[in-house]
Amino acid sequence: MITEFDHIVVGGGISGLSRAYSLQKQGVKVLLLEKENRTGGVIHSKTTACGVTELGPNSLAITPLLEQLIEELGLNDQLIKANEVANKRYIYLKGKPILINPKTLIFSNKVIGFGSKIxxxxxRFKPAKNVPNxxxxxxxxxxxNNEILTNLVEPVITGIYAGSPDKLEYKSSMKRMYAMEQEHGSFTKGFLASxxxxxxxxxxxxxQGLQQLTDALRDQLEHVSYEAVQFISLPNDKVVVKTSKKNYNANALTLAVPAYVASELLRPIDDQIAxxxxxxxxxxxxxxxxxxxxxxxxHRIPSFGILFPSISKKVIxxxxxxxxxxxxxxDCRHFTVFAAANSTNKEQVEQAVIEEFRSVYGVKDEPIESIFTFYEKAIPQFNVGHSELMKTIDAWEKIYPQIKILGNWRTGVAIGDCVNYA
Structure with missing residues (x-):
């Protein structure tokens, strides 16, 4: 087997696949290494008698580069577009799901009070500020105010990051919002302009689900190997990657892996950055x-879904x-439900999730299919200090030009962000 390459990409998720595909298009001899026996990372689809079940992300938002990629891969005729009901979003407040739109926000007291409406x-009349950290x-x-944070923003952020607005860095975690304030002076003006x-x-x-995209990328690559990387070294400004099977040599390397994996692989090279x-x-x-x-x-609720703020006192x-x-x-209805859990309470959380879901949708029958998946390390958090870390990594890559660091913890958690950056 060939062991000499121009470039090695470690990590077969959407970032690594996109990076390897882009390099190969440029004529680079590239090897993709993936430790699992499949590519796609958290994107994982399976087809059942009732249709597609997504074990990871459920959809993606089209960007110009994604649109170009889909066309290049010949997947245009495989696209399915969201229905109009996907524009409807509910938040669970006061014991029931409430549709969130301008009418319910301004003309009813179901979501926020009079002061919050003001x-x-x-x-739009408040001046923009750039507050450090x-x-x-x-x-x-x-x-x-705090009511808008608690009733509206917190559940949305939990839906994106499964994290806390009290820890997430504003300009890193919500780049679009930050740009709206800086460019237009307010979120309202920025939203209307958009x-x-x-x-x-x-x-x-x-x-066939989102995995159809990652499978198509994988099928375009000439060199893919399912091996766990054990050690990386940089002799004479080159790259040596040691796996469980052999050593590979290259001129350059991309690490498209979670932060905790990148940390371990970089530790022998630079303990401080690790x-x-x-x-x-x-x-x-x-x-x-x-x-x-x-x-x-x-209780059928035609919508994209329902978000549950912490004040709802629900596990979901x-x-x-x-x-x-x-x-x-x-004939079937498929749902993906998320809840905070840890290794010690996940069985208890599973039972609570089932009971709460049945209550919300009025379900008494047994499911056709039921899969619980525990993600020990789920979504990277763009907490305060994240932008400084990204600057540090940018500077580090100039010192070590053989190495490029990718992954959703660098680019943003959306699939489009991963593809654009890679």
Whole structure:
């Protein structure tokens, strides 16, 4: 087997696959190394009698580069676009799901009170600020108030990061919001400008699930090997990668792996950068992929899903209604449910998730399919200090130009961000 390459990519998730594909297009002789027996990383789809079950992300938002990639891979005819109901989002407040839209925010007291409505309407008149190390909670309190943070923002952020607005760094975790304030002076003005420009990202998936994208990328690559990397060294400005099977030599290397993996692989090269990278937090998460007969759902809620703020006192943090989003099978309804859990309480959380879900949707029958997945390290947290860490890594890569560091902990957790950066 060939052991000499121009470039080695470690990590077969969407970032690593996109990076290897891009390099190969440029004529680079590239090897992709993946420790598991499959590529795709957290993107993992399976097909059942009721359609597609997503064991990871459920959809993606189209970006110009993603659109180009999908066309190059010949997947245009495999795209499925989200239904109109995907624009409907619910938040569980006061014991029931409440549709979030301008009407319910301004003309009812279901979500926020009179004072918060005034804060929403007057936000456009507040001057923009650039506060160093500001948390997401801090900016929402600065521009709005605590009720808007608790009832609206916190559940949305939990749905994205499974983390805390009190720890997340504003300008790193919500780059679009930060840009709106800096460029337009307020979130409201920025949102309205975005609506007028028509730059609304389309939500899509594929007929065989999101894994159809990662599989298509893998199939384009000439050299893919399923081996765990054990050690990396840089002799004479070259790269040597030792795996469980052999040594590979290359001129350059891309690490497209989670932060905690990158930290371990970089430790023999630079212990200081490894310690910094190891500070990136990953909360644990419990996922429930469940399918019921449509007739079993007594309280059908056509929408993208439901988010649960901490004040709801529910174990469930979010429900994604995959079947409503993509209209896959009229006879079945597939959901993905997320809850905070750890290795010691996951069985207890599983039972609570089942009971809470049945209560919300009025389900009494047994599911057709039920899969619980525990993610010990789920989603990287862009906590305060993250932007400084990224600057440090940028500077480090100039000292070690043979190595490029990728992954959703660097680029943003959205699939489009991973592809764009890679």
């Amino acid at each position: 804060k929403l309407l007057s936000e 500001e948390t997401l909670a801090g900016v929402i309190k600065r521009r709005f 609506r007028k420009s028509g730059n609304k990202r389309e939500i899509v998936s594929f007929k 310690k910094l990278i190891d500070q990136v937090e990953y909360p644990s998460l419990l996922g429930w992929q469940v399918t019921f007969k449509t007739t079993s759902i007594q 943090k979010g429900i994604i209604n995959y079947s409503e989003i993509f209209g896959t099978n009229d």
